[in-house]
Amino acid sequence: MTNTKPLIVITGASSGFGAEDAKLFNAAGYPMLLLGRRVEKIRELPLNFDNVMVAAVDVTDQTALAEAIHAAETKYGETDLLINNAGVMLLGNVQRQDPKEWQTMLDTNVMGVLNGTQIVLPAMVKRHHGTIINMSSIAGFKAFANHAAYVASKFGVHGLSETIRQEVSNYNVRISLVAPGAGETELLTHVTDAAALKDYEAWKETMGGLTMDPKYVAQTVKFIYDMPQEVNVREIDIAATRQDS
Numbered sequence: 001m002t003n004t005k006p007l008i009v010i011t012g013a014s015s016g017f018g019a020e021d022a023k024l025f026n027a028a029g030y031p032m033l034l035l036g037r038r039v040e041k042i043r044e045l046p047l048n049f050d051n052v053m054v055a056a057v058d059v060t061d062q063t064a065l066a067e068a069i070h071a072a073e074t075k076y077g078e079t080d081l082l083i084n085n086a087g088v089m090l091l092g093n094v095q096r097q098d099p100k101e102w103q104t105m106l107d108t109n110v111m112g113v114l115n116g117t118q119i120v121l122p123a124m125v126k127r128h129h130g131t132i133i134n135m136s137s138i139a140g141f142k143a144f145a146n147h148a149a150y151v152a153s154k155f156g157v158h159g160l161s162e163t164i165r166q167e168v169s170n171y172n173v174r175i176s177l178v179a180p181g182a183g184e185t186e187l188l189t190h191v192t193d194a195a196a197l198k199d200y201e202a203w204k205e206t207m208g209g210l211t212m213d214p215k216y217v218a219q220t221v222k223f224i225y226d227m228p229q230e231v232n233v234r235e236i237d238i239a240a241t242r243q244d245s
């Protein structure tokens with residue numbers, strides 16, 4: 001099959017926002033590289049896999065990430081859109097939380113984004129074309145109790161995104177960021193602190209017990225990408241209407 005559309009790489013495509021991104025861009029006919037550690041979940045997604053490559057990659061391993069991206073580029077051409085979506089949120093009070101959980105969040109949410117960016121950015125700069133969309137969070141510009149290390153990681157994503165945007169804007173490369181509010185994904189399932197989880201669930205009840213459908217975040221990502229290359233929607237803050245914070 002000949003592809004006229006360019007390659008899209010999505011990290012963390014096995015669930016949540018990344019899986020919804022994959023469905024939307026697949027329906028639009030883009031060749032894709034879908035990454036995650038649980039590849040069986042990616043293979044179960046309702047996609048046309050004709051022009052999809054799937055690889056088991058941990059975004060904290062830059063060598064493995066680069067190998068997977070280069071293999072996809074050999075088949076589909078250079079990456080035109082990287083969605084740095086993979087992330088973890090391990091809620092916890094900083095006085096009690098195991099520092100290993102802070103490390104996991106900083107490694108995945110910050111280093112993972114930098115790792116992917118460094119792999120695709122030089123070629124984008126060289127050809128004066130390309131887009132990187134980073135999944136940050138409302139926790140990337142405001143604080144939430146029991147989110148200290150997560151907030152630190154997402155403030156990091158905001159900071160690095162704006163820095164790199166300034167560095168490459170003159171090369172016609174777009175660095176963009178989506179800052180979602182709470183969404184119905186698997187994000188909370190990895191939290192080990194029962195008290196922090198209870199507080200989160202109580203907060204969720206204040207918005208009727210249901211947070212944002214991840215499909216709207218995917219539509220936002222696609223809207224950003226679909227703008228002409230000379231327009232960069234730099235940042236979007238999107239949340240359920242009933243989310244008050």
Ligand code: NDP
Pocket residue numbers: 011012013014015016017018035036037038039057058059060085086087088089108135136137138179180181182183184185186187188
């Ligand atoms: P999910 O838990 O549903 O999805 C997270 C994805 O990240 C999974 O596909 C997971 O895949 C992947 N992932 C996690 N760690 C790694 C790793 N080390 N290497 C590769 N992939 C990894 O959560 P969401 O869809 O909600 O999260 C997506 C992004 O959105 C995250 O960056 C999150 O911080 C952000 N976000 C989420 C919000 C929410 O309320 N849901 C709100 C604001 C931002 P696998 O486990 O298979 O590796």
